[in-house]
Amino acid sequence: MKKLISAMLCLAILVGVLAFAGCKQKNNDETTVPPDTDAAIDNIVGDDTEPALEDTTQSAQPGQPVQPAKPAQQVQPTKPASKKPVATTQKPEQAVKPAPTPNTTTPQVEKPSAWKKAGTYTCDKDITAGIYYIKSNGNNCRVILTKGDKKVEFYPLSYGLFVEMRKGYVLKIENGEFISERELKPMTSSNGVYKLGTYRIGEDIPAGEYVIGEFGNTDFSILNSVDFLSGNNYAITYRGLRVYVKLEAGDYIIFNKDTKVVKAKDRTGSYDEKDKSYGGGTYLVGANQDMKAGKYVLVPTDDGNGYSTGAAHIKFSQITGELNVKKDKSIIIELKDGEFISFEGFKLVEYVEPAPTEPSSEPSSTPSGESSSESKSDADTPKNNEAGDNNKPNNNAGDDKANENKS
Numbered sequence: 001m002k003k004l005i006s007a008m009l010c011l012a013i014l015v016g017v018l019a020f021a022g023c024k025q026k027n028n029d030e031t032t033v034p035p036d037t038d039a040a041i042d043n044i045v046g047d048d049t050e051p052a053l054e055d056t057t058q059s060a061q062p063g064q065p066v067q068p069a070k071p072a073q074q075v076q077p078t079k080p081a082s083k084k085p086v087a088t089t090q091k092p093e094q095a096v097k098p099a100p101t102p103n104t105t106t107p108q109v110e111k112p113s114a115w116k117k118a119g120t121y122t123c124d125k126d127i128t129a130g131i132y133y134i135k136s137n138g139n140n141c142r143v144i145l146t147k148g149d150k151k152v153e154f155y156p157l158s159y160g161l162f163v164e165m166r167k168g169y170v171l172k173i174e175n176g177e178f179i180s181e182r183e184l185k186p187m188t189s190s191n192g193v194y195k196l197g198t199y200r201i202g203e204d205i206p207a208g209e210y211v212i213g214e215f216g217n218t219d220f221s222i223l224n225s226v227d228f229l230s231g232n233n234y235a236i237t238y239r240g241l242r243v244y245v246k247l248e249a250g251d252y253i254i255f256n257k258d259t260k261v262v263k264a265k266d267r268t269g270s271y272d273e274k275d276k277s278y279g280g281g282t283y284l285v286g287a288n289q290d291m292k293a294g295k296y297v298l299v300p301t302d303d304g305n306g307y308s309t310g311a312a313h314i315k316f317s318q319i320t321g322e323l324n325v326k327k328d329k330s331i332i333i334e335l336k337d338g339e340f341i342s343f344e345g346f347k348l349v350e351y352v353e354p355a356p357t358e359p360s361s362e363p364s365s366t367p368s369g370e371s372s373s374e375s376k377s378d379a380d381t382p383k384n385n386e387a388g389d390n391n392k393p394n395n396n397a398g399d400d401k402a403n404e405n406k407s
Helices: 002-031 035-045 396-406
Strands: 119-122 130-136 142-147 150-154 161-165 170-174 176-180 197-200 208-212 219-223 235-239 243-247 252-255 259-263 281-284 294-300 306-311 319-323 331-335 339-344 346-350
Touching: 142 161, 161 197, 170 176, 243 306, 243 339, 306 331, 331 339, 339 346
Parallel strands: none
Antiparallel strands: 119 170, 130 161, 130 176, 142 150, 142 170, 197 252, 208 243, 208 259, 219 235, 219 252, 281 339, 294 331, 294 346, 306 319, 306 339
């Protein structure tokens, strides 16, 4: 009987153990990650993710309690980067620019300035022979050129000046600087106006024929050379009058004030068909030119007037003229081929010879055979003979004759 009871107890214990083991196995099957879960993770994180964790599920061993497996940790998909702009405190002009590509070439060495400072320079010792351009650095610029006992001084120099240096010449500059003309850039005008200074014909101003200046506001000189110590340089100065001049390459022109320069082909002028008169402007005289040669009358139309005339196509031509002629005074002028005339505040009309005076019908009181010094006819004298100083007789002729008698 005891044996039967012991056998039944053992059987009951065995059945209980087997039942407990069966329940554990069922629980393990329900907590295992489904087969497609790993595939979903692979689709999210890609093939480059870490290897899958080892399966820690233990096989049930008879007689051993089985620990439930921990559920697999689900991998969260990576969130896409935010598309919102990142706030910054930088101003637009302070935005950081990408660093430039390093320059592997040899750096350029800056050339020293070609301008030389004020001081004393001897030609062929401190500087080479040639032409130099000097400019002032402020007030009281002084330039002194010497060779032996020869000396030329410019003071105060308020404008740029070209000077030629030869062997033995000494140049002294105060409050200025200078440069070789070979390194000087061409100087140009502003709307046809050249600033006060010295200019090279052929470099700064093209060679040719020009109308220069305005009446009452002209002051310039033309030089054939800037070798001031040789004694071979020649200059002519024009003041107050507007002139027609010929400029040749190699010459220099010094404007002592800002000056208007007009090409000869752009000169102005007009002709009134009704009045048969020329208006203010500049005219050339000769065949196929602006007017024919002959006598003309300048009739003032304005108190602020002026005229000038001279050879048009000759270098360094002499100019004659007059300013501010009174309105009640007309000027008779004779123009020749190759000359010019320029005027403002006048009108120019052709001169008409006056009709000869008819002889008087009254009998002469002079006895026959006698002549009177007072009977000279006025026929040789124009009625409107108010030509001005240019047509006045030469009063010095009588003085010369008197001097001869005294001797």
